[in-house]
Amino acid sequence: MSLDPGSGAEAGDHAGRAIRDLLSSGERSFSFEFFPPKDDEGSEQLWRSLRELEALRPTFVSVTYGAGGSTRDRTVGITQRIARETTMVPMAHLTCVGHTREDVRSVVGAYAAAGVRNVLALRGDPPDGPGSPWVPTPGGLSYASELVALVRSLGSFSVGVAAFPEGHREAASLEHDVRVLLDKQRAGAEFAITEMFFRTADYFSLLDRAHAAGVTIPILPGIMPITNLRQITRMAELSGRDVPAEVVERVRRHEGTPEAVRAAGIEIASELCHALLAGGAPGLHFYTLNRSTATRQIYANLSLPVA
Secondary structure, X not given: OOOOXXXXXXXXXXXXXXXXXXXXXOOOEEEEEEOXXXXXXXXXXXXXXXXXXXXXXXXXXXXXXXXXXXXXXXXHHHHHHHHHHOOOOEEEEEEOOOOEHHHHHHHHHHHHHOOOOXXXXXXXXXXXXXXXXXXXXXXXXXXXXXXXXHHHHOOOOEEEEEEOOOOOOOOOOHHHHHHHHHHHHHHOOOEEEEEEOOOHHHHHHHHHHHHHHOOOOOEEEEEOOOOOHHHHHHHHHHOOOOOOHHHHHHXXXXXXXXXXXXXXXXXXXXXXXXXXXXXXXXEEEEEOOOXXXXXXXXXXXXXXXXX
């Protein structure tokens, strides 16, 4: 059964553009990630940020998918609204957690009905949280590569996956980690986005390992500007990582002055982005946490064009 997007959708033609085609144009990609808010106040913040960042003319924007499908309806709704009411190309996240194969088909059908043809296929964190044993849902999927293959079988979707500059926390080795990425490419993945990192060497080392293993898809670096050190440290811990000591030191010296912490975090991110682009990265993917100010300031620091 095909769930080809776009045929009966309300979305404009822009919303159905495939990210694989946008990335193959040769132009650098600049994209933003958002998450479904929990309440009306959060929704207002999200849409304010979306509108502010729309002026930067992103290649695409993505909307995350809560653990166990906890934000399924909100993710679908936000993605559909982006497709219908903005000029931006939306990408919807999808995970294996808590879903049977039929559940996945249903969610993909909802995306297709919204005119969305771009999906980020993720295994997702274990049901009991990062670091706990992975337990697949009965009748569901165990690997992101399986999810990629299933989504690709349902229509002409452009599918992306995750990549890990320091290796996935469950990977037996860095070499094993890139073999998993290769499996996802073989299943039909057309691009990858990394988790957040803070050292250019980690990203370029990932590219070297991936290319040596036979990975040819574009790998977009994921950027998380530090505006709250405790928050970023906690997020890194959940990925089984530490924020590099030199980064922590640069930010921690400003503790007690939120504006100075933010300025230091934006400076660090700007330096990282500049080095990545200078080194040949195909673009940048910003984890916005539903805020726009830091991303817009980084854009200004990089002298990137705006509308």
